[in-house]
Amino acid sequence: MKTRPLLSETMAAHGVSRRTFMKYCATLASVMALPPALAPRIAQALERARRPSVIWLSFQECTGCTESITRSHAPTIEEMIFNTISLDYQDTLQAAAGHQAEAARHQAMKENYGKYLVVVEGSIPVANPAYSCFAGRSNLDVLKETAAGAAAIVTVGTCAAYGGIPHAMPNPTGARAVSDIITDKPIINVPGCPPIPVVMTGVLAHFLTFGVPELDDLGRPKAFYGDVIHDRCYRRPFYDKGLFAETFDDEGARAGWCLYKLGCKGPTTHSVCATVKWNGGVSFPIQSGHPCLGCTQPDFWDGGGFYKPLSVPTGDYRALAAGGVGVGAVVGAAGALVGRGVKAEAARKHETVDAHDLEKPS
Amino acid sequence: MMAPIADPRFSPMPAGMFFSASVGNALPLLHQIRHALTALLTGGTETIIDLGAIPFGPGDEAVLEETLGTGEVHAVLTAMGESHVRETAIPGVWRIDHRDMAGALQSRFVEITMMPDILKTQREDAVRGLKVLEDRLAALDGGTPV
Numbered sequence: 001m002k003t004r005p006l007l008s009e010t011m012a013a014h015g016v017s018r019r020t021f022m023k024y025c026a027t028l029a030s031v032m033a034l035p036p037a038l039a040p041r042i043a044q045a046l047e048r049a050r051r052p053s054v055i056w057l058s059f060q061e062c063t064g065c066t067e068s069i070t071r072s073h074a075p076t077i078e079e080m081i082f083n084t085i086s087l088d089y090q091d092t093l094q095a096a097a098g099h100q101a102e103a104a105r106h107q108a109m110k111e112n113y114g115k116y117l118v119v120v121e122g123s124i125p126v127a128n129p130a131y132s133c134f135a136g137r138s139n140l141d142v143l144k145e146t147a148a149g150a151a152a153i154v155t156v157g158t159c160a161a162y163g164g165i166p167h168a169m170p171n172p173t174g175a176r177a178v179s180d181i182i183t184d185k186p187i188i189n190v191p192g193c194p195p196i197p198v199v200m201t202g203v204l205a206h207f208l209t210f211g212v213p214e215l216d217d218l219g220r221p222k223a224f225y226g227d228v229i230h231d232r233c234y235r236r237p238f239y240d241k242g243l244f245a246e247t248f249d250d251e252g253a254r255a256g257w258c259l260y261k262l263g264c265k266g267p268t269t270h271s272v273c274a275t276v277k278w279n280g281g282v283s284f285p286i287q288s289g290h291p292c293l294g295c296t297q298p299d300f301w302d303g304g305g306f307y308k309p310l311s312v313p314t315g316d317y318r319a320l321a322a323g324g325v326g327v328g329a330v331v332g333a334a335g336a337l338v339g340r341g342v343k344a345e346a347a348r349k350h351e352t353v354d355a356h357d358l359e360k361p362s
Numbered sequence: 363m364m365a366p367i368a369d370p371r372f373s374p375m376p377a378g379m380f381f382s383a384s385v386g387n388a389l390p391l392l393h394q395i396r397h398a399l400t401a402l403l404t405g406g407t408e409t410i411i412d413l414g415a416i417p418f419g420p421g422d423e424a425v426l427e428e429t430l431g432t433g434e435v436h437a438v439l440t441a442m443g444e445s446h447v448r449e450t451a452i453p454g455v456w457r458i459d460h461r462d463m464a465g466a467l468q469s470r471f472v473e474i475t476m477m478p479d480i481l482k483t484q485r486e487d488a489v490r491g492l493k494v495l496e497d498r499l500a501a502l503d504g505g506t507p508v
């Protein structure tokens with residue numbers, strides 16, 4: 001097994017001053033949602049850390065999570081790749097393809113067996129594994145093979161964490177979450193559609209410095225998913241005063257009132273969107289005038305309509321979805337049967353939302 | 363006796379200030395800074411506030427900026443991108459903005475302290491500096507141009 005250099009050695013070799021390192025650690029503390037006073041402890045932990053090998057698997061997904069993380073501004077993915085992690089396999093970003101790419105994955109696994117980190121983007125189709133394959137192998141096979149020697153698995157995006165959009169009713173591919181398949185490794189769920197870039201890099205940095213972070217009951221790091229958006233939303237004072245926008249262009253909408261009646265899922269959605277925000281901290285959906293869709297929550301796609309207030313009953317979509325997840329622990333043919341079983345029911349209840357619906361007052 | 367010259371930095375509120383803090387988060391934050399400054403003066407306790415963790419709405423940033431104002435010190439670090447360390451018009455309250463090499467904002471803090479740590483020379487850097495100076499002097503003594 002190759003010995004990887006300590007991070008402090010790598011940084012010293014690049015002429016990075018201690019002051020620069022402190023700046024980096026201050027930013028990392030912010031990114032990891034840790035108190036700023038912990039920056040010196042992050043520095044100590046980083047000095048002793050070795051760059052971990054990371055194998056990034058892209059399954060049934062839209063690549064939006066990779067698009068998102070490549071726009072991480074603090075630290076940038078380039079900093080992470082070159083300073084903090086050794087990204088040994090990422091089939092979207094790497095130059096190698098085909099057999100060479102697979103050889104890189106096998107080599108990284110062999111050299112770092114038991115120590116490497118697996119990042120999974122996308123759900124795993126189990127009804128018919130042929131729905132998503134690469135290098136002639138099913139996602140299910142590659143996940144099981146790669147997970148065997150992993151120290152931990154990080155799922156990025158709601159698809160890998162909970163099945164996401166492929167898992168939405170009627171779930172034609174029998175999509176499953178990583179945690180439905182791998183049960184003997186620590187799994188850190190980083191949901192979002194996509195997740196905020198710095199949340200992804202922050203979780204990787206946390207794993208590197210302090211190991212697996214404290215997780216909530218859905219496997220999400222509490223530092224990033226501990227609060228609901230509603231608790232940190234700057235429109236909250238309007239909610240508390242009962243001042244709601246009724247349509248997207250009424251006086252209330254123009255005055256920045258609460259978007260609850262337009263379907264905002266902020267009260268039930270755990271994320272740091274309201275504080276960390278997007279695009280380098282510029283804004284987030286609610287600040288741009290659009291209700292939260294709830295994309296960090298399991299089965300957010302089956303909530304009965306993005307523009308319906310939370311108080312409006314949604315039928316039994318959630319019950320159906322929860323049943324699907326429960327039975328989904330038994331993967332393979334059983335998953336396919338569940339998918340087919342709920343398909344007709346979901347089709348009967350399915351409601352579409354068009355532009356006219358958006359204009360209707362609730 | 364001459365009347366003391368009014369120091370604009372200590373006026374109660376800058377003239378013409380935009381103040382829409384009734385529903386924002388700037389006002390509670392400013393009170394937190396007031397408490398922290400009191401703690402610094404009474405017990406020497408320093409405080410760092412991560413502005414990335416505060417849910418700012420439109421207008422909050424302006425309220426914060428204008429209430430704290432601009433003080434006497436503005437240092438620019440060049441350390442993998444610029445960092446701006448500014449003392450506000452409330453001495454003891456500093457704004458620190460870290461940027462990357464492309465100029466994008468990485469993180470920003472309010473520090474309530476007599477001197478932000480990032481401005482001080484770090485021991486490890488001074489040790490390296492001593493070695494560099496010794497090497498240069500050795501080169502001079504040996505007549506080798508530096």
Ligand code: SF4
Nearest residue numbers: 233236258259264266
């Ligand atoms: S806009 Fe959404 S998150 Fe913000 S206060 Fe209203 S309901 Fe809560």
